[in-house]
Amino acid sequence: MQLKVIAVDEQLKVIYEDNVHFDKDLPEFKTQGGVYIHSDRLTVTSPVLMWVKALDMILEKMKSSGFDFSQVRALSGAGQQHGSVYWKKGSMQILKNASAELPLHQSLQACFSVSNSPIWMDSSTASQCSALEKAVGGAQHLASITGSRAYERFTGNQIAKIYGQNPEVYMETERISLVSSFAASLFLGAYAPIDYSDGSGMNLLQIWEKVWSVSCLDACAPGLKEKLGCPVPSHSVLGPISPYYSQRYGFSPDCKVVAFTGDNPASLAGMRLQEGDIAISLGTSDTLFLWIQEPTPALEGHILCNPVDSQTYMALLCFKNGSLMREKVRDDCASGSWDEFSKALSSTVAGNNGNLGFYFDVMEITPEAVGIHRFNKDNQKVSVFPKEVEIRALIEGQFMAKRIHAEKLGYKVMPRTRILATGGASHNKKILQVLSDVFNAPVYTIDTTNSACLGSAYRAIHGLVAETSVSLADVVKLAPEPKLAVTPAARAEELYRPLLERYAELEQKVIYNPTSSCLVK
Numbered sequence: 215m216q217l218k219v220i221a222v223d224e225q226l227k228v229i230y231e232d233n234v235h236f237d238k239d240l241p242e243f244k245t246q247g248g249v250y251i252h253s254d255r256l257t258v259t260s261p262v263l264m265w266v267k268a269l270d271m272i273l274e275k276m277k278s279s280g281f282d283f284s285q286v287r288a289l290s291g292a293g294q295q296h297g298s299v300y301w302k303k304g305s306m307q308i309l310k311n312a313s314a315e316l317p318l319h320q321s322l323q324a325c326f327s328v329s330n331s332p333i334w335m336d337s338s339t340a341s342q343c344s345a346l347e348k349a350v351g352g353a354q355h356l357a358s359i360t361g362s363r364a365y366e367r368f369t370g371n372q373i374a375k376i377y378g379q380n381p382e383v384y385m386e387t388e389r390i391s392l393v394s395s396f397a398a399s400l401f402l403g404a405y406a407p408i409d410y411s412d413g414s415g416m417n418l419l420q421i422w423e424k425v426w427s428v429s430c431l432d433a434c435a436p437g438l439k440e441k442l443g444c445p446v447p448s449h450s451v452l453g454p455i456s457p458y459y460s461q462r463y464g465f466s467p468d469c470k471v472v473a474f475t476g477d478n479p480a481s482l483a484g485m486r487l488q489e490g491d492i493a494i495s496l497g498t499s500d501t502l503f504l505w506i507q508e509p510t511p512a513l514e515g516h517i518l519c520n521p522v523d524s525q526t527y528m529a530l531l532c533f534k535n536g537s538l539m540r541e542k543v544r545d546d547c548a549s550g551s552w553d554e555f556s557k558a559l560s561s562t563v564a565g566n567n568g569n570l571g572f573y574f575d576v577m578e579i580t581p582e583a584v585g586i587h588r589f590n591k592d593n594q595k596v597s598v599f600p601k602e603v604e605i606r607a608l609i610e611g612q613f614m615a616k617r618i619h620a621e622k623l624g625y626k627v628m629p630r631t632r633i634l635a636t637g638g639a640s641h642n643k644k645i646l647q648v649l650s651d652v653f654n655a656p657v658y659t660i661d662t663t664n665s666a667c668l669g670s671a672y673r674a675i676h677g678l679v680a681e682t683s684v685s686l687a688d689v690v691k692l693a694p695e696p697k698l699a700v701t702p703a704a705r706a707e708e709l710y711r712p713l714l715e716r717y718a719e720l721e722q723k724v725i726y727n728p729t730s731s732c733l734v735k
């Protein structure tokens with residue numbers, strides 16, 4: 215996991231791109247993949263000061279490279295969804311008055327009542343989820359209000375856990391930010407509001423009325439509304455950049471901070487998603503998202519407010535076992551090399567001679583299942599596959615799951631369907647070929663695999679004119695169009711249709727059942 219930056223000029227050309235890698239560049243925090251996995255294997259956190267230090271570091275890198283901050287008219291950003299930051303009483307004043315002589319992480323050292331922030335990978339709040347669903351009249355009712363049934367990583371349940379376990383820590387907290395609004399707060403020098411789109415990942419926001427749900431707030435913790443502040447439209451200009459950045463880096467005092475949002479909503483903007491398209495992000499998590507007009511929230515998947523158009527929505531599916539699972543199989547079966555991994559995909563046939571696999575190193579979100587399960591063409595469970603077969607089974611399985619669950623949401627692959635792929639693994643054409651074959655649709659990519667960052671740059675420009683009803687699509691019409699990367703092989707649909715049916719049936723067998731023992735890896 216990394217902190218990344220992109221700057222675009224008036225023609226929307228990328229003029230600067232860089233990143234700070236948490237594990238490599240900030241080894242003093244001793245994270246693995248940017249996170250701490252606690253001994254219960256369920257609790258997952260990241261040190262909040264590492265995020266602040268990463269921001270200091272990336273800005274210093276830009277400064278040393280001669281980047282002219284005075285030309286920046288607006289900035290925005292994105293954060294991993296659901297994670298939360300807890301500001302201690304009195305921190306607002308420290309943030310506002312931070313000395314430009316010091317890196318920000320030094321000034322903010324004592325500002326956080328929870329020093330390790332719960333993040334999206336956490337799944338330790340099962341009891342809080344049940345309590346929330348019960349309090350509002352059931353899982354479907356909660357989904358109808360907030361866009362999702364209760365999910366362990368969703369912020370409301372995380373806050374309920376902190377309140378339940380450490381009420382004094384909760385009481386000491388004056389403000390709770392999402393990762394996105396936290397980063398915006400640093401630039402603003404004041405607490406930034408949560409935007410509607412990222413706010414939809416908390417199990418707290420009424421996605422239709424766009425206000426906090428009193429019954430959800432009350433079920434999670436007392437006095438929560440004040441600690442969250444009022445949510446705002448995602449295109450809102452929050453104010454000018456704080457004097458800290460003008461003094462330390464030379465930003466113009468007129469540079470506007472536009473509300474930050476979640477990484478998936480920002481990717482939707484960066485990929486310039488159109489209705490009918492399907493976006494697939496192959497980052498740490500794999501996500502799939504769609505632009506929709508009239509959503510029907512269900513027990514699976516999430517409905518979020520659309521970050522670029524307040525009247526519409528986006529549907530999101532999240533698969534936790536994405537790149538980290540692929541890396542594990544790469545290390546076990548391809549000597550740690552993506553080249554060798556890709557060669558295995560080339561040397562095996564589409565459909566893998568009927569061999570299918572489910573690869574969930576950690577408890578999956580879609581569907582709720584864990585462990586590695588391999589089946590031969592006769593649906594018999596097998597304990598190992600040859601290395602090349604394993605690699606193809608992993609990639610085909612990951613994409614079949616995406617198609618099956620997108621179709622459950624009501625999505626239909628049509629002749630004009632475009633798949634827009636982004637994220638680290640979208641560098642890999644052999645992986646994209648399997649994606650294209652499984653969906654029987656062409657796959658497009660954009661120049662950068664970093665669509666959340668690019669989308670943040672587009673959203674910053676849009677924020678400057680959004681009040682005059684100009685759409686994001688109008689603002690970015692000069693930006694390069696996504697490029698065709700691969701097309702499906704002939705007869706792909708014929709080959710994969712029966713396999714998709716088999717995969718869906720087998721998935722039912724591997725779904726998590728706490729009383730069954732066959733799920734242990």
Ligand SMILES: Nc1ncnc2c1ncn2[C@@H]1O[C@H](COP(=O)(O)OP(=O)(O)O)[C@@H](O)[C@H]1O
Pocket residue numbers: 215216496497498499537538540541552636637638639640641642645663
């Ligand atoms: N050639 C490749 N083939 C497959 N996966 C790749 C390749 N290059 C990078 N990746 C994967 O991309 C991941 C990073 O993706 P990225 O979108 O930057 O994630 P995040 O934004 O969550 O940090 C790495 O964990 C790595 O597994």
Ligand SMILES: O=C(CO)[C@@H](O)[C@H](O)COP(=O)(O)O
Pocket residue numbers: 215293294295296334367415476477478497498499500501530532
């Ligand atoms: O939990 C979700 C979406 O619901 C994740 O997609 C997070 O938003 C983090 O994503 P990465 O960019 O780290 O994969």
